[in-house]
Amino acid sequence: MGSEMINRRSTLKSLALGAVSILAIAVASTLPAQAENKELKIGFVGVTSGPAAAWGTSNVRSMQTRADWLNETGGVKIGEDTYKITIVTFDDQKDPKRAIAGMEKMAQEGIHFVVGPNVDDGAAAVRPVAESKGIIYFPYAFPKSLYVAPASNAILGMVANYQSGPAIYKYLKENKGVKKVAFIAANESDPISQRDSGVAAAKELGLEVVAETDTYQNDTRDFTPVLTPIVQLKPDLLVLSGVAPANAPLLIRAARELGYEGLISAETAQDATVLQEGAGELANGFISVGGASTPEIRTPLMEEFIERYTKKFGEYNDESNTKVYALEYIIETLKANPKAIDNVEEFKKTIDSFSAPNPYAKDSTLKYVGSTSFGQKRQLSVPMVVTEFENGTFKTLFVGEVD
Amino acid sequence: MEQVIANGLYLGAQYALIALGLTLIFALMNVLNFAHGQMYVLGGFVTYSIYGQLKLPFVVALVCSGVTLAVVGALMEKFLFRPVIQRSKREESTMLLAAATAFFLDAIILLLFGEKQRGVPKIISGVFISDRVILPYDRIVVGVVAILMIAAFMLYMQYSKPGRAMRALAQDRIAAQLMGVKVERYSMIGFALGAMLAGVVGGLLVTITGVNSGIGGPISIKAFLMVMIGGAGVVAGAIAGGFILGMMESVGLTVLREYGDVTYLAIFALLMIFLSIRPNGLMGKPWG
Known part of the structure; x- marks a missing residue:
């Protein structure tokens, strides 16, 4: 009877010790894991x-x-x-x-x-x-x-457009002989505020702004009617202010198909595949801004x-x-x-x-x-990597930095 | 001015084709299909995948867009709209269902085809240039195809047996049933045909305007505008509405450009005045 008691007690003790050990191991093993995770x-x-x-x-x-x-x-x-x-x-x-x-x-x-x-x-x-x-x-x-x-x-x-815009216009004025600029923007707060600051920057550089109030609905699918009167003004540079990547190829294509031969630029980042699929070679020469694009x-x-x-x-x-x-x-x-x-x-x-x-x-x-x-x-x-689109890829035009 | 008229006619042909499917479904089933724009987008992506990605002929892609959407439309009618119409007497039930399908298709399309704008190679290169009009050849082709499709659709509705049955359904559903027209069958064919039209026009226009997963809603809104102008449920009205909207847009964007983006403001204001005078649109009937 006495030995049975001792056996039962020692068995219980062993079980308890075992359980505590397992628990301790489990806790110990989770502690570093928690620290790592x-x-x-x-x-x-x-x-x-x-x-x-x-x-x-x-x-x-x-x-x-x-x-x-x-x-x-x-x-x-x-x-x-x-x-x-x-x-x-x-x-x-x-x-x-x-x-x-x-x-x-x-x-x-x-x-x-x-x-x-x-x-x-x-x-x-x-x-x-x-x-x-x-x-x-x-x-x-x-x-x-x-x-x-x-x-x-x-x-x-x-990079904000009021930081990149002046740099781009200055470069184009000095290197590509741009004198007349036209702006077009979607009828939404972001593109319109970008257009307005772009217009101010262009005027400050002494460029002639021939279109500064033209806008389009952001869900426009065919830009031919929107661009027809602007193209007739024959600007040297057409700025697509705050243009969404989805709209950029459609605007470029419509402008080129209407016979526009000047430069086209945007101060927002674009996607090369989207430009290539949507406008193909018509997008060649399009200028935009990227981060580490090239x-x-x-x-x-x-x-x-x-x-x-x-x-x-x-x-x-x-x-x-x-x-x-x-x-x-x-x-x-x-x-x-x-x-x-x-x-x-x-x-x-x-x-x-x-x-x-x-x-x-x-x-x-x-x-x-x-x-x-x-x-x-x-x-x-x-x-601030200003790029030029050519045959499906972006080429570096110049690299700038914001202070 | 000639350029403005050419732009307006071309836009009008596009718009009329978009509105046709919407008005057909409304005429047959009294369902305002809010998912019409999403069907257009799906059709565009089918053509993009087959013509743009797999490089198969454009005609094959266009047929696939039509067939895919016809199947989607038939399934939607059979499993979604038919049970709701049978079980609910409230008309807004189908409207809510249509809105839900629009959101569902939006999400599915975004998941399947991603967020990027997609485009395909031009079906025909070159630009027609005269002293007064500049028009790319692909726009001319698409405009002509759109007009041919509208004509074929009208002939089909006028002279074919299913067309006559669908017109009878649109005029008086109960009378048509009493005359032996199989209502369920022709409702399904009508819904499939409406969806197919949306898919085909989506496939056709992807060659010019590309496609992206977010444009379904705006396309539907424009289609509703045309139907409101022409008269709900009237095929000729949808065509008239499409051409009127296209022309108003083209003229407005030229004449009003110096006042900023007021073209659609003017169009909406005119539409409100017009609807207050003719609530059923140009050709709509007071009884539906």
């Missing part, structure tokens, strides 16, 4: 459906491609911890009300860094939410009020990014040459100041002194700019 959520609020879907989709796909790549190679080390990057996306359908809802969702998920929105009214609409919830956001929208103090949470993700300025890392993007989504989008940067800036800035990971004030402090090598473009640096345009550094420094 910390999650850094980065948000996206922008347009991924409807006629402007290409703008936001190139953002999301760039972010997803880069995040997968970083996760695959072990994650991102920020301070003492290593993070897995998770991209949380929200389609605002180009509707400011939905953009606000998207930003609220990001705040609820505890996200402090959001890429987007893609258009002016969406970017303006989300400002109160971003500022009250402690979110730094990277719009692809140009209104200066978003970036000038007292605003401080928005950081422009690309093979001669790309680094091997950029080539690999394009390869991975193409493998993941079946086809590359040249707009991603610009859109690839936002996520990189967020991560590199957090690496420079790990305290900023959940404190946007720390992030803002780091902006002024931040500098890192540009992994995507040769002889270039990642740094925040915008002092000249906004009075504070609230813009990503993205190479």
Whole structure:
């Protein structure tokens, strides 16, 4: 009886010890795993459906491609911890009300860094939410009020047209003899504000502006009637202000088929495949702006990014040459100041002194700019690569930089 | 001015063809097909895939666009609209269903074909240039094909047995049934024909305007405008509406250009005045 008791007790003790050991091993094994698998959520609020879907989709796909790549190679080390990057996306359908809802969702998920929105009214609409919830956001929208103090949470993700436009017009005036310019824009706030600043820049350079009020509905499918009166004015340069990638080939084709022989340009990023399919050789000579658009300025890392993007989504989008940067800036800035990971004030402090090598473009640096345009550094420094389309690819015309 | 008229006629032929399918479905089933633009887009993408990607002849691609959409239309009628019409007495049920199918097709098309604008090689190169008119040959070809298709459609509706049956259905559904017209069969044929027209015109115009997954909604709105001008459910009215809208757009964009983008503002204002005077459009009947 006594020995049975001892046996039962020792058996129970052994079982208990075994259970505790297993639990301890399990806990011990999960602890380092948890440390390695910390999650850094980065948000996206922008347009991924409807006629402007290409703008936001190139953002999301760039972010997803880069995040997968970083996760695959072990994650991102920020301070003492290593993070897995998770991209949380929200389609605002180009509707400011939905953009606000998207930003609220990001705040609820505890996200402090959001890429987007893609258009002016969406970017303006989300400002109160971003500022009250402690979110730094990277719009692809140009209104200066978003970036000038007292605003401080928005950081422009690309080169604004009022920065690239004057450089392009000056180049074309000096090198291609442009004297007469015509502007045309979609009847929406972004393109119209871009057109107005383009007109002002052209006039300042002493160019004659022969058309400055012409607009079209963004859902126009055939631009022949829209362009007929403009082509008759015989400008040397036709500027497609804020043109969506979907409309650019249609406008180019209609202008050329109406007999227009002058130059055509845009200050927004375009996609080479879309231009080739939609306008073919008629698009040759078309001038636009990209981020790391041309093979001669790309680094091997950029080539690999394009390869991975193409493998993941079946086809590359040249707009991603610009859109690839936002996520990189967020991560590199957090690496420079790990305290900023959940404190946007720390992030803002780091902006002024931040500098890192540009992994995507040769002889270039990642740094925040915008002092000249906004009075504070609230813009990503993205190479301003002015390109000329020729037979399906972009060729570098000149490379500029924003201060 | 000749250029403006040429632009207007060409746009009108395009628009008329877009509106035909919409008005046919409305006439036969009293269904406002909000998914008409999405059907157009799907037709465009079928042609893009077959002609642009697989490099098969354009005619083959166009036929495939028509057949694909005819099948989609027939299935939609049989499995979606027919049960709803049978079970619900409220007309708005079919409208809600049509809106839902439009959103569904939008999402499917975006998923299948992506977000990018797509285009195909021109079916014919070159531009006709005279002292007064400049018109690319492919636009001339598309305009002529559109007019031929409109004529063929009208002849089919006028003289073929299914055409007569569908017209009888459009005039009085119950009387047609009493006269032995198989309502379900011809409703399905009518819906398939309407969808096929949307697909064919989408395939035809992809050679000029390209296609992208987001343009379905705007195309539907334009088609509704034409139907409102011409009169809902009247084939001749849709054609008239298409040509009137095309001409108004072309003239407005030239005459009003110095006042900014007021052409569509003027068109909408005129449409409101017109509908307040003739609520049934140019050729519509008060009884449907």
